[in-house]
Amino acid sequence: MHQIDDLMNPSVQSCPYGLFTRLRDQATVYKMSHQDIYIVTSFDLCA
Numbered sequence: 001m002h003q004i005d006d007l008m009n010p011s012v013q014s015c016p017y018g019l020f021t022r023l024r025d026q027a028t029v030y031k032m033s034h035q036d037i038y039i040v041t042s043f044d045l046c047a
Helices: 010-013 017-026
Strands: 030-031 038-040
Touching: none
Parallel strands: none
Antiparallel strands: 030 038
């Protein structure tokens, strides 16, 4: 998998939609490497 930008980066936070699209395409469940945070990009996976 390609490197995913840090969600906590101010430039990503100012416009996170590109990152969200990449995450949905590449990793529907993604663990941020430097934090103990999982990002789930599909509502169907949460329901």
